[in-house]
Amino acid sequence: xxxxxxxxxxxxxxxxxxxxxHVWMCVLIEAAVMxxxxxxxxxxxxxxxxxxxxxxxxxxxxARVLIVYPWTERYFGRFGDIFTATxxxxxxxxxxxxxxxxxxxxxxxxxxxxxxxxxxxxxxLHYEQLQVDPENFALLADCITVAIACKLxxxxxxxxxxxxxxxxxxxxxxxSSQYN
Amino acid sequence: MLSKREKEVIAEIWERLTPVAEDIGSxxxxxxxxxxxxxxTYFSHLDISSGSSHLLLHGKKIVLAIAEGAKDISQLTVxxxxxQTLHAYQLRIDPTNFKLFSHCMxxxxxxxxxxxxxxxxxxxxxxxxxxxxxxxxxxxx
Numbered sequence: 001x002x003x004x005x006x007x008x009x010x011x012x013x014x015x016x017x018x019x020x021x022h023v024w025m026c027v028l029i030e031a032a033v034m035x036x037x038x039x040x041x042x043x044x045x046x047x048x049x050x051x052x053x054x055x056x057x058x059x060x061x062x063a064r065v066l067i068v069y070p071w072t073e074r075y076f077g078r079f080g081d082i083f084t085a086t087x088x089x090x091x092x093x094x095x096x097x098x099x100x101x102x103x104x105x106x107x108x109x110x111x112x113x114x115x116x117x118x119x120x121x122x123x124x125l126h127y128e129q130l131q132v133d134p135e136n137f138a139l140l141a142d143c144i145t146v147a148i149a150c151k152l153x154x155x156x157x158x159x160x161x162x163x164x165x166x167x168x169x170x171x172x173x174x175x176s177s178q179y180n
Numbered sequence: 181m182l183s184k185r186e187k188e189v190i191a192e193i194w195e196r197l198t199p200v201a202e203d204i205g206s207x208x209x210x211x212x213x214x215x216x217x218x219x220x221t222y223f224s225h226l227d228i229s230s231g232s233s234h235l236l237l238h239g240k241k242i243v244l245a246i247a248e249g250a251k252d253i254s255q256l257t258v259x260x261x262x263x264q265t266l267h268a269y270q271l272r273i274d275p276t277n278f279k280l281f282s283h284c285m286x287x288x289x290x291x292x293x294x295x296x297x298x299x300x301x302x303x304x305x306x307x308x309x310x311x312x313x314x315x316x317x318x319x320x321x
Contacts, residue, residue, distance in 0.1 A: 060299070067299040068306050085300045142283060149290035150297050158207075161287060162214035 058098035123178035205239025268319035278313035
């Protein structure tokens, strides 16, 4: 079991070179925060995700964030005109970035036991360089869910939605994990 | 702030949903109970299992109240006065839960309307449900 936790904790060569005590602390913290999934939950998340077209849902989800929560525009000055719904929906930068976000989500779906590891570098980037308020991650998560609901309709039943929410909460948590 | 056009669109949508109030309301409630199990604590006196008559009745009640409020959004405080009193003094539901229900209602509407639940309509609906929840909580303290 000791080996199993070490294997799953996503230890990097950098952490291995630190003291054994430090390394073991990292392992314990990772084990404590690792989200646990039942087989049923894993298959529900997969069943939702396999129906998602990243090229459609990605742009739609990011457009929704900018239209429903316009203050998020503050992070996307480089996209040019994103100040009306029409402009947002036609903006190529928004669409491209929406695809980028969902592509990262794909990595998390493929490795649900290492969501923190998958997002560690992105979390650091969003904190240290992009200076994004982590509250925004939850807003984007909600918009991703609504965008998926529009496509899946009755296929996103209450239980699927709840499990998908658990998965996105783990992603939001991972995105906030390097803020300190 | 809702524009005149947004208020019209919201009123139209809820008018169309009134005949299926039971389905919409119970679906939103079921989603809320599944995603946010803490919300079930307010319903220990009812059978809130899928398809139960309690759930359908309660869902219908909520949707009809929302639809009534949607008819004249500028008069929300007047329309909701009795419900404000009910929620503040009898039900005493923590207002954080209104946000949770609103999110689940958005998902219900998205599932029901599909691509017709455009980002613009999504924004208007979210603003309306937030305003509705804020008015509902006005008498809390």
